[in-house]
Amino acid sequence: MKKSTVKKLLVAMLSFAMIFAMAACGGGSSSGDEGSSEGAAGALKIFNSKMEIQDVFEGELADAYEAETGVPVEVYYSSDTVAAHLSTKYASKDPYAVNMVDEKDLYSLAKEYGADMSDMDWVKDTNYAVTVDGKVVGYPVCVEARGVIYNATAIENALGEKFDPASIKTLDDFKAICDKLVKAGMETPTSIMKEDWSLGAHYLAQFIEEREDVDGYVASLKAGEAKVIEDAKFNALMDTFDVLKEYNMWKGQEGSAERELSEQALAEGKIAFIPQNVQDDYTGKLVGGGSKYFYVDASEGTSAETQQAAKDFLAWFASSETAQKFVSETCGMVSPFGSNTVTCTDDLGASVKGFADADMLIPNYPGFPDDHYSVIGAEMQKYLAGQCTREELATAIENYWKAQA
Amino acid sequence: MNRNTFSYKLRQILMFAGPGTILFFAVVVVPFVYGLYLTFTSWDGVSAHKPFVGFANYAAAFSDGAYWVALGRTAIYSIFAVVFINILAFALAYLVTSGVKGQNFFRAGFFVPNLIGGIVLGYIWKFVFNRAYVAIASAITGGMAISPLSTTGGAMFCLIFVSVWQYAGYMMLIYVAGFMSVSDSLKEAAMIDGCTPSQAMRNVTIPLMRSSFVQCIFLSITRCFVVYDVNLSLTKGEPFNTSVLAAMHVYNQAFTYKNYGLGQAEALILFIVCAAVGITQVMIGKRGEVEA
Numbered sequence: 001m002k003k004s005t006v007k008k009l010l011v012a013m014l015s016f017a018m019i020f021a022m023a024a025c026g027g028g029s030s031s032g033d034e035g036s037s038e039g040a041a042g043a044l045k046i047f048n049s050k051m052e053i054q055d056v057f058e059g060e061l062a063d064a065y066e067a068e069t070g071v072p073v074e075v076y077y078s079s080d081t082v083a084a085h086l087s088t089k090y091a092s093k094d095p096y097a098v099n100m101v102d103e104k105d106l107y108s109l110a111k112e113y114g115a116d117m118s119d120m121d122w123v124k125d126t127n128y129a130v131t132v133d134g135k136v137v138g139y140p141v142c143v144e145a146r147g148v149i150y151n152a153t154a155i156e157n158a159l160g161e162k163f164d165p166a167s168i169k170t171l172d173d174f175k176a177i178c179d180k181l182v183k184a185g186m187e188t189p190t191s192i193m194k195e196d197w198s199l200g201a202h203y204l205a206q207f208i209e210e211r212e213d214v215d216g217y218v219a220s221l222k223a224g225e226a227k228v229i230e231d232a233k234f235n236a237l238m239d240t241f242d243v244l245k246e247y248n249m250w251k252g253q254e255g256s257a258e259r260e261l262s263e264q265a266l267a268e269g270k271i272a273f274i275p276q277n278v279q280d281d282y283t284g285k286l287v288g289g290g291s292k293y294f295y296v297d298a299s300e301g302t303s304a305e306t307q308q309a310a311k312d313f314l315a316w317f318a319s320s321e322t323a324q325k326f327v328s329e330t331c332g333m334v335s336p337f338g339s340n341t342v343t344c345t346d347d348l349g350a351s352v353k354g355f356a357d358a359d360m361l362i363p364n365y366p367g368f369p370d371d372h373y374s375v376i377g378a379e380m381q382k383y384l385a386g387q388c389t390r391e392e393l394a395t396a397i398e399n400y401w402k403a404q405a
Numbered sequence: 406m407n408r409n410t411f412s413y414k415l416r417q418i419l420m421f422a423g424p425g426t427i428l429f430f431a432v433v434v435v436p437f438v439y440g441l442y443l444t445f446t447s448w449d450g451v452s453a454h455k456p457f458v459g460f461a462n463y464a465a466a467f468s469d470g471a472y473w474v475a476l477g478r479t480a481i482y483s484i485f486a487v488v489f490i491n492i493l494a495f496a497l498a499y500l501v502t503s504g505v506k507g508q509n510f511f512r513a514g515f516f517v518p519n520l521i522g523g524i525v526l527g528y529i530w531k532f533v534f535n536r537a538y539v540a541i542a543s544a545i546t547g548g549m550a551i552s553p554l555s556t557t558g559g560a561m562f563c564l565i566f567v568s569v570w571q572y573a574g575y576m577m578l579i580y581v582a583g584f585m586s587v588s589d590s591l592k593e594a595a596m597i598d599g600c601t602p603s604q605a606m607r608n609v610t611i612p613l614m615r616s617s618f619v620q621c622i623f624l625s626i627t628r629c630f631v632v633y634d635v636n637l638s639l640t641k642g643e644p645f646n647t648s649v650l651a652a653m654h655v656y657n658q659a660f661t662y663k664n665y666g667l668g669q670a671e672a673l674i675l676f677i678v679c680a681a682v683g684i685t686q687v688m689i690g691k692r693g694e695v696e697a
């Protein structure tokens with residue numbers, strides 16, 4: 001009798017333990033639901049996808065915003081692909097109120113979940129807001145452009161004369177200065193990064209973007225009508241690439257070009273240029289525009305009040321002095337807003353700002369398929385390593401687009 | 406207490422098998438079934454809508470050339486890796502059970518690579534191949550050496566090499582257990598009957614260790630087929646996407662190219678291939694196993 005009592009007690013204890021364990025599971029998920037975007041302390045949840053500014057964003061800026069407005073802000077970062085990370089947040093019905101994404105993600109994520117911000121003041125203050133289905137959903141974080149990065153100090157030290165980037169207008173000018181640099185002892189004045197996003201999405205994409213009717217050209221590529229190898233833009237871009245290749249510090253071992261080492265060499269003045277884009281029919285313009293966009297989540301997971309709080313934050317981020325200084329001074333980014341007149345502390349940023357202010361930026365084309373940078377980037381890597389000819393590259397580009405039809 | 410009633414049996418089952426079953430359902434069965442459902446949709450991974458498309462994703466998977474190339478590459482990688490992992494693991498196990506001085510130290514040492522996560526390990530070896538190897542080879546030959554990671558065959562070689570380095574120590578432990586389970590008396594008896602040590606090894610020890618071989622080969626096959634971490638950190642699919650293995654292609658397809666349904670369908674095909682190879686191998690291996 002005594003034995004069975006002990007047993008019963010044990011059974012009871014075990015069942016209790018199990019129920020408790022299950023309740024804990026259930027409890028976990030339900031608290032997750034409640035916690036959606038409000039956070040434990042009612043903080044505004046912001047997703048940041050620019051790794052380089054995460055520290056100052058979640059520290060300095062979040063503190064300043066709370067001090068000025070009393071609204072606590074939590075800034076999150078993920079090293080995962082942006083869309084992949086956000087998809088898990090949506091799947092668990094716990095989205096961020098403010099999300100920083102790439103432009104192409106706006107057309108899938110913000111199209112479905114983005115709040116309409118058309119009537120907000122900052123929209124009138126920028127050229128880079130993104131409209132999807134007639135609603136302004138994309139709030140530009142900063143302006144970036146693509147071109148050749150140069151180390152003016154290194155060039156001046158090597159040549160012993162003042163360097164004026166505006167003096168390089170044609171490919172021959174560029175070749176001439178490279179030759180001069182080589183003569184002056186800089187063995188390899190350029191460095192080409194081997195990353196597929198750099199070669200495919202940043203460099204090669206320009207031959208499609210730098211034309212009047214981008215959509216029309218893409219349509220003719222898909223229809224198999226456009227002959228890439230006969231295209232003047234393509235050939236001009238590749239002529240430039242050949243010159244960059246000629247003086248490449250990674251010549252002979254293109255495949256092991258490591259980004260950190262290239263940047264280090266540029267900073268130390270061992271090389272002078274990292275591409276991209278000097279062309280024979282040089283117009284003085286660069287391809288560039290908004291880089292990284294905020295959208296405000298309007299799905300069920302974010303209440304109307306939170307959405308308003310998110311919009312308030314974005315309004316503040318565009319117009320307050322604190323935020324303007326944060327963008328231009330602390331982060332050294334180029335503000336997409338005309339009212340931000342704070343001088344950009346970053347030389348590269350200041351240069352981009354000059355192009356943007358002079359209306360010398362050709363817009364990025366957002367219509368590239370998601371695998372474009374990878375597939376075409378791989379073809380460019382082959383070309384870079386001398387494993388395919390320009391004709392083969394052109395054919396590969398044509399085939400890629402035909403398969404997209 | 407009547408132990409023959411239904412409620413008693415149910416309680417017993419719930420008590421002992423309940424927690425495990427619930428966990429198994431939650432983390433294996435439900436995701437698997439849900440994943441199966443997603444293969445019939447054209448979901449992009451983020452949308453709230455999952456349009457039903459029937460078998461379109463399977464059709465697309467079968468016509469996705471890059472996927473089949475990646476799968477073929479995975480098969481080649483697996484064959485080389487499995488063979489070398491097991492040869493090396495067996496040799497190491499033999500070494501550390503043969504009574505060499507400090508064999509416990511060696512056992513621990515050979516096992517250490519397995520304690521480093523695949524991602525970190527990939528970065529370490531990337532450094533070794535890209536910098537150390539290049540610097541040393543350049544110094545020796547006097548010319549400019551090329552990193553093996555930047556050539557097509559070289560990248561695959563590096564993947565195989567690093568996998569062997571990573572797993573050989575782990576498999577060694579299983580072989581060590583196998584060696585220890587073979588009684589010395591059997592070997593001695595064979596020697597007394599006139600066997601040379603190598604004959605004793607071939608005819609007595611190895612047949613008795615068959616289950617170790619079955620286990621090790623199964624583990625190494627299944628791990629090699631779904632490898633992702635080393636692939637990502639060591640080669641990232643480069644050069645020119647020629648070292649993209651099946652799991653990486655599936656990940657890219659689902660998350661980077663936003664074709665979740667197609668990626669899921671390809672993952673299912675990978676699972677079926679992997680399961681078929683693994684089960685076949687176990688069945689063949691078990692057939693001749695000696696019950697000692």
